[in-house]
Amino acid sequence: SAVISQKPSRDICQRGTSLTIQCQVDSQVTMMFWYRQQPGQSLTLIATANQGSEATYESGFVIDKFPISRPNLTFSTLTVSNMSPEDSSIYLCSVEGRRGQGYTFGSGTRLTVV
Amino acid sequence: DAKTTQPPSMDCAEGRAANLPCNHSTISGNEYVYWYRQIHSQGPQYIIHGLKNNETNEMASLIITEDRKSSTLILPHATLRDTAVYYCIVRVAYNAGNMLTFGGGTRLMVKP
Numbered sequence: 001s002a003v004i005s006q007k008p009s010r011d012i013c014q015r016g017t018s019l020t021i022q023c024q025v026d027s028q029v030t031m032m033f034w035y036r037q038q039p040g041q042s043l044t045l046i047a048t049a050n051q052g053s054e055a056t057y058e059s060g061f062v063i064d065k066f067p068i069s070r071p072n073l074t075f076s077t078l079t080v081s082n083m084s085p086e087d088s089s090i091y092l093c094s095v096e097g098r099r100g101q102g103y104t105f106g107s108g109t110r111l112t113v114v
Numbered sequence: 115d116a117k118t119t120q121p122p123s124m125d126c127a128e129g130r131a132a133n134l135p136c137n138h139s140t141i142s143g144n145e146y147v148y149w150y151r152q153i154h155s156q157g158p159q160y161i162i163h164g165l166k167n168n169e170t171n172e173m174a175s176l177i178i179t180e181d182r183k184s185s186t187l188i189l190p191h192a193t194l195r196d197t198a199v200y201y202c203i204v205r206v207a208y209n210a211g212n213m214l215t216f217g218g219g220t221r222l223m224v225k226p
Binding site for chain 1: 148150155156157158159160161163201213214215216217218219
């Protein structure tokens with residue numbers, strides 16, 4: 001299955017600033033997915049990132065708040081903009097594995113906004 | 115994707131089998147049952163999936179009822195490292211771009 005490297009693993013940020021999270025995959029993938037996991041909650045999909053096109057955002061998430069880049073088939077970034085304490089969560093990227101292998105997730109970025 | 119229902123928490127003694135149930139009564143014919151788990155502070159990990167036949171791999175066994183309305187994930191000899199949240203997900207497989215929809219999952223606590 002694919003191996004995902006996600007950076008940073010954790011960060012503490014000031015209110016009003018922005019953080020960019022990177023996701024690197026060791027193989028070419030068509031789609032990459034970004035999820036958010038708020039404290040004590042399950043995972044919620046933020047957006048789906050296609051290479052060469054605009055990301056598709058789920059209800060409740062907007063591009064101005066969570067801009068995504070997908071410059072090639074192995075890399076994507078998610079930016080959390082103008083952060084507030086409510087953005088404190090774990091952010092995870094994911095790719096679909098090869099046929100029958102399920103999805104692979106990065107280890108996540110634990111963000112704390114103070 | 116069909117909705118799933120799982121108990122919020124379960125306990126299991128170390129070395130015993132852990133049987134985690136999942137109800138998916140609205141599952142359609144082309145939807146697969148997937149299981150993932152999330153160990154504290156890590157990303158979710160794929161365990162197993164199946165359509166209608168029972169499946170087994172090195173991690174677990176998946177038993178799907180004949181009417182496909184429910185399934186059970188079996189960890190045959192649970193260890194302390196199996197303590198995690200287990201998610202049962204129903205989705206159309208091999209459909210590029212079809213993201214996973216996570217429910218609340220079952221928090222499994224394996225006790226010595």
